[in-house]
Amino acid sequence: MKQELLKTTPEEEQSSTYQRKFEKVNEVINRLGRSRSALIPILQEVQEEYRYLPEEILTYIATALDLSPASVFGVATFYAQFSLEPKGKYVIKICDGTACHVRGSDPVREALLKRFNLEGKKRTTDDLRFTVETVSCLGACGLAPVVLINDKIYGQMTPEAINLIIDEIMKEDAEDE
Amino acid sequence: MAEKNSVLIDGQVVPLNGEKSILELTRKIGIELPTFCYHSELSLYGACRMCVVEIEGRGIMASCSTPPVPGMKILTNSPRVQRVRRTVLELLLANHDRECTTCDRNGTCKLQDLANRFGVKKIRFGERDLKLPLDTSSPSLVRDPNKCILCGDCVRMCSEVQGIGVLDFNGRGSSAQVTPAFNKDLAEVDCVNCGQCSAVCPTGAIVVKDETDRAWAAINNPEKLVVVQVAPAVRVALGEEFGLPAGELVTGKVVAALKRLGFDKVFDTSLAADLTVIEETNEFIDRLQKGERLPQFTSCCPGWVKYAEHNEAEYLKHLSSCRSPQQMFGSLVKKHWATELGKKPEDIFVVSIMPCTAKKYEAGLPQFTTDGVPDVDLVLTTQELARMIREAGLLFDQLEVESFDTPFGFTTGAGVIFGATGGVAEAVLRAAHELVTGEPIEQVNFTEVRGFDHRKEATVEIAGQEIKVAVVHGLANAKALLKELKEGKVHYDIIEVMACPGGCIGGAGQPISTSPETKKERAKGIYNADKLSQIRKAQDNPVVTKFYERWLEKPNSHAAHEALHTAYVNRSRINGEQIQLLTSKQKEQVDVAVCVGTCCYLKGSYDTLNKFMQQAEAAKVTDKINLYATFCLEGCEQSPAVKVNNQIINGVTPDQAEKVFKEKVLSKLE
Numbered sequence A: 001m002k003q004e005l006l007k008t009t010p011e012e013e014q015s016s017t018y019q020r021k022f023e024k025v026n027e028v029i030n031r032l033g034r035s036r037s038a039l040i041p042i043l044q045e046v047q048e049e050y051r052y053l054p055e056e057i058l059t060y061i062a063t064a065l066d067l068s069p070a071s072v073f074g075v076a077t078f079y080a081q082f083s084l085e086p087k088g089k090y091v092i093k094i095c096d097g098t099a100c101h102v103r104g105s106d107p108v109r110e111a112l113l114k115r116f117n118l119e120g121k122k123r124t125t126d127d128l129r130f131t132v133e134t135v136s137c138l139g140a141c142g143l144a145p146v147v148l149i150n151d152k153i154y155g156q157m158t159p160e161a162i163n164l165i166i167d168e169i170m171k172e173d174a175e176d177e
Numbered sequence B: 001m002a003e004k005n006s007v008l009i010d011g012q013v014v015p016l017n018g019e020k021s022i023l024e025l026t027r028k029i030g031i032e033l034p035t036f037c038y039h040s041e042l043s044l045y046g047a048c049r050m051c052v053v054e055i056e057g058r059g060i061m062a063s064c065s066t067p068p069v070p071g072m073k074i075l076t077n078s079p080r081v082q083r084v085r086r087t088v089l090e091l092l093l094a095n096h097d098r099e100c101t102t103c104d105r106n107g108t109c110k111l112q113d114l115a116n117r118f119g120v121k122k123i124r125f126g127e128r129d130l131k132l133p134l135d136t137s138s139p140s141l142v143r144d145p146n147k148c149i150l151c152g153d154c155v156r157m158c159s160e161v162q163g164i165g166v167l168d169f170n171g172r173g174s175s176a177q178v179t180p181a182f183n184k185d186l187a188e189v190d191c192v193n194c195g196q197c198s199a200v201c202p203t204g205a206i207v208v209k210d211e212t213d214r215a216w217a218a219i220n221n222p223e224k225l226v227v228v229q230v231a232p233a234v235r236v237a238l239g240e241e242f243g244l245p246a247g248e249l250v251t252g253k254v255v256a257a258l259k260r261l262g263f264d265k266v267f268d269t270s271l272a273a274d275l276t277v278i279e280e281t282n283e284f285i286d287r288l289q290k291g292e293r294l295p296q297f298t299s300c301c302p303g304w305v306k307y308a309e310h311n312e313a314e315y316l317k318h319l320s321s322c323r324s325p326q327q328m329f330g331s332l333v334k335k336h337w338a339t340e341l342g343k344k345p346e347d348i349f350v351v352s353i354m355p356c357t358a359k360k361y362e363a364g365l366p367q368f369t370t371d372g373v374p375d376v377d378l379v380l381t382t383q384e385l386a387r388m389i390r391e392a393g394l395l396f397d398q399l400e401v402e403s404f405d406t407p408f409g410f411t412t413g414a415g416v417i418f419g420a421t422g423g424v425a426e427a428v429l430r431a432a433h434e435l436v437t438g439e440p441i442e443q444v445n446f447t448e449v450r451g452f453d454h455r456k457e458a459t460v461e462i463a464g465q466e467i468k469v470a471v472v473h474g475l476a477n478a479k480a481l482l483k484e485l486k487e488g489k490v491h492y493d494i495i496e497v498m499a500c501p502g503g504c505i506g507g508a509g510q511p512i513s514t515s516p517e518t519k520k521e522r523a524k525g526i527y528n529a530d531k532l533s534q535i536r537k538a539q540d541n542p543v544v545t546k547f548y549e550r551w552l553e554k555p556n557s558h559a560a561h562e563a564l565h566t567a568y569v570n571r572s573r574i575n576g577e578q579i580q581l582l583t584s585k586q587k588e589q590v591d592v593a594v595c596v597g598t599c600c601y602l603k604g605s606y607d608t609l610n611k612f613m614q615q616a617e618a619a620k621v622t623d624k625i626n627l628y629a630t631f632c633l634e635g636c637e638q639s640p641a642v643k644v645n646n647q648i649i650n651g652v653t654p655d656q657a658e659k660v661f662k663e664k665v666l667s668k669l670e
Ligand code: SF4
Pocket: B157, B158, B162, B164, B165, B166, B167, B190, B191, B192, B193, B194, B195, B196, B197, B198
C-alpha cells in the first residue's frame, strides 16, 4: 500500500503531535455533531488545528458524517477560506485591493517571494514556516499598502519595512523553541 | 371554467392536471423543449438554463423547475427565448473541446444535437486554451474533463440512483470541475464501473472505453480461435442502433452479424446463466438447510459485487460464491472445452458482448486469470458491437437470422430473463422447489418480482418452508435495503441485486437512450423471449445436464467449485490513504493499524484506537509503535478490525481493546 503521510514541520515529527491533532478532530466531530450542516464548522476547526485540510482527514470526516469523500472535497474546495495545501506557521496576506495596489503592494509582495525563494505557483516555504498570499481588500485602505500576518495588521508597508518585520518574527520564532 | 385550472402556452389553452413543471406540461402537448440537466429519474437541478420559456410578467424562467400556475401565459419559442437558448449553447460550446469528429459521442451528443437544432453557427466567445488530462484509469470508462458542461447529471446519478457519490463538483467559478474526491482517478476510488454516469452524460465527457480495435486484431489473427458470447439483454436493444424499435428481439440477426464480422463461434451467455441458476439454487438450498449465511445475495452483477466489497464487508460472506454467467462461460471454454478440442487456453480468444461496462472490469480481475491467460479476453458493449457492424458496413435490419453454435448455444427462458431486474430471482424460484423435492412445479411465472418498482418482494413456499425473496435494482435501493436489514426491520432469505436501474437491459453499455419507455420495452422483449422458449426452467436444459456429466460431476461438486465459483475481498473506498498517529524510531517496533472505514467506524473503532493510544502511553512504548488509522484492511471479517504486523484481528470492540493490546502488541515488545 502506498503510504501518504501527513506533511509536518521538522519539530512536529514527534508522534504526540499527530496524536493530539487527531484527538482534536474527534473532539470537534463529537462536539459539533455528525450532521451535514456541521460540516463547514468542523472543517474550520480542523483547519485551525492542522493549518490546512489533509486529504486523509477529509476522508475521515466524510466517513464520520456519512458523506461521500467527493462531496466533502467539493465543499472544501468551494470556499476560499479552506486550504488543501499545508500552510506555513505564519500566513502573510498582502492586500491587493485598489488602494493598496496603487500605493505599491506589488513590490512588497515581490520582496517577500524573493526572500523566501518562492517561485512559480509555490506559496509556502519548504520548512512550512511562511505562506505568502494576496487578498483583495482587507478594509484598512487608510493604511495602504496593508499586510496581515496571522492576526496582526501592518500598514504603510515597503519592501524594506516588511523585511524588518520578517527579521523580527524569525528572531522571536527561534527564541520560542 | 376552463381558465380556472389552465394555462396558456403559445396561445393554446392547456388544462392542468397536477403537472409539477412547465416542462412536463409542454411535453404533454407535443413540444420538446431542450434540456441538459433534467432527467425524470433524478432530482431537479435547474442549472443549465437550456429549458427556458418566457412567462408574462415574470420573464425568462427555467421550465423544468417552474411549476405551472393557473392563468400563466407562457411562450416557448419567442424571440427572447430563442436568444437566451442560443447564448446558453454558445457559452457552453466556447468552453467545450469541440473535436466532434473524433469524439465517441459524435452523433449521440446532446450538445451537438442542440447546437444543430438551434442553428448555432458561430461562437462569439473565445476558446479556452487549458487542456486537462484525460482519466483513462478505469477499465470501463474514459473521462474527458474538457468536454464537461457541468450539468451535474453524473453527480446526481451516482449519488441518488447509485448511492455512492463518486463524482462531485469541486472548485468554483471558472475553475469548477466535476471529478472524484481529491481529483483522483476513477480507478483509485470506490467507483463500481456501472457506467450510469456515462449513460446520462449529455456529451462525451464520460464515455464507455472503446476496445473494438482489440476485437478486430483477434479476428484477424489466424492463430486464434475467436469465440464470442452474447448476453441476454443485448438481443432486445441492439436493434435500436439500426432504427428498429426498442425491445424488438433480434437474436438471430445478432448471431448473423457476429458471424459476418468473422467470429469463429457464436455462443449464448444465457446458457451459462442456466448453469448459474443450478449452482446458485443448490447453494441456497444448502444454506437454508444449514440455516447459515442467509439472506443469500446474488453475485452476477459485478457493479453490485464491487459495491459490496467497498461498503458491506460484513455481508460479503452472504454473497453467493457463484461467478457471473460471463465468467462461468469463459472458465468452461478455457478449462474444459479447450481440452476437448485439443487446444491450449491461450489459443482461444473469448469475447463477450455485454450490455454492461462493469463486465470489462470483471473480466480483468486476477481471480479470473490462470497463468496469465484470462478466461474472458475482451468485453465489448452493445454500443461497441454496433460500431463494428457499422464499420463493416453490414445492413443489420436486412441480415438473415442465424442460430447459435453448439455446444454453448441452447438456452431456456430462465437464462434469458437474467437480462431484466427480477430475472435471476425468478429463475431461482423456478428451480428451488423442484431441486429440493424432486417434484416438478407447475408455476413458472413469478410476476411479483418483475417490473420497475424500487423493491419487489415475494413469499413462496419451497418444500413446506416459507421463503422471502427481495429484488432491488439501482444501488441506492440496495443500500436502503441493507440498512433495514441491519436494523432488523426486514427479513429475507434471498436477495437479488442489480446495480443498473431496470437490470442489465438498462446497462450503460446499451444504446444511449434517456427515455424511461425504452427500458420498459426492452424488458417486455425479454419476457416475450422467455414465453417463446421451448423450455422455461434452467434445470430442464439438456446441455447443462450434459456439462455436469462431462465436466462438472454434480452441482456444487469440487469440479464445479473450481470452474464456477469465486471469493470476494473487501476494498477501501480510496486507495492508499491512512492517518499516521505514532511513528517509531526504535529498531524494535510493531506496526499497528486500526480500521476507521465506515463499518468499523460505526462499530466504535475510534474508541478502540483511543484505547490503544492510552495503553501505549501508559506502557511508555509510544516510540516503539507505528500506529495508524486506515480506511480498510482488505481482509477483515468482522468490524472493528485491527492489524498487528501482518496479522488481522477481527472484532476488536473498545472493551476488547485493552486485552488485545496487551496480548498482541505489548507481548511483541517484551
Ligand atoms: S461508473 Fe457508476 S459508480 Fe462509477 S462514477 Fe459512474 S455512476 Fe458512479
